[in-house]
Amino acid sequence: MKKLPFSFYxxxxxxxxxRALMGKLLVTVNGQSVCSGRIVELEAYAGETDKASHAWNGRRTQRNEVMYGAGGSAYVYLCYGIHHLFNVVTGSADQPHAVLIRALEPVKGIAIMEKRMKRKADHTITRGPGNLSKAMGIDLRQNGISLRSETLYVADDGFVFPDQLISLSPRIGVDYAGEDAKRLYRFYIKGNPFVSGKPR
DNA sequence: CAGTGGATCGTCT
DNA sequence: GACGATCCACTGG
Incomplete structure (x- = not known):
């Protein structure tokens, strides 16, 4: 179980x-509490040329500043005033690419997730970007930190999803992005119950 | 089931 | 002052 090197990002x-992030482990550590989950759904946001991205057309603000740093850090922001959305920043410096993590299959720390969510674990406990952040204890405090931190990291345990299990689709909730909304930038595991949206 | 609307607040105009 | 890379409860069929 190795933290991914910065060269990965x-x-x-x-x-x-x-594609390479599919099946990797997202890990959070809070004191003695360790939680981890395998990535089963995500979306790519292709920087300045992608109308769905916060960095579209070179948009650069206090909020999305971390996207413009070199890959390998966390971009967390608040959505609808309620949900924290967790992104992996990728690309070289000044290339504001990011990958939104949309669903995990829980691996460790399920009792801690239940406590954070105030309910019993089921297939929805880490389903959807808002839910997984809450279950994993991710919020604005993690914005900008390294993905090789003690308290937050992405790891490879050798597990790989075969290509045949991976499906592509348009991204969720980006209808405003015109032609870019049609791009097949959402990756998910076929039939996995932790994937958001309707089964397909 | 599908469709609708409320929650709730940091961020940008 | 408006709105959002969401979620869930609630409605009606």
């Missing part, structure tokens, strides 16, 4: 990185 093949 710091190049501009955003779709290649997205």
């Amino acid at each position: 710091r190049h501009d093949d955003i779709l290649g990185i997205a």
Whole structure:
């Protein structure tokens, strides 16, 4: 079980990185509490040329500043005033690519997740970007930190999903993005109950 | 089931 | 002052 090296993130093949992140482990550590989950759904956001991205057309604000740093850090922001959405920043410096993590299959720390969610674990406990952040204890405090931190990291335990299990679709909730909304930038595991949306 | 609307607040105009 | 890379409860069929 190894933390991914920065070289994993710091190049501009955003779709290649997205594909490679499928099946990796997201880990959070809070004191004695360790939680981890396997990535089963995500979306790529292709920087300045992608209308669905916060960095579209070179948009650069206090909020999305971390996207413009070199890959390998966390971009967390608040959505609808309620949900924290967790992104993996990728690309070389000034190349504001990111991958939104949308669903995990819980691996460790399920009792801790239940406590955070105030309910019993089921297939929805880490389903959807808002839910997984809450279950994993991710919020704005993690914005900008390294993905090789003690308290937050992405790891490879050798597990790989075969290509035949991976499906592509348009991204969720980006209808405003015109032609870019049609891009097949969402990756998910076929039939996995932790994947958001309707089964397909 | 599908469709609708409320929650709730940091961020940008 | 408006709105969002969401979620869930609630409605009606």
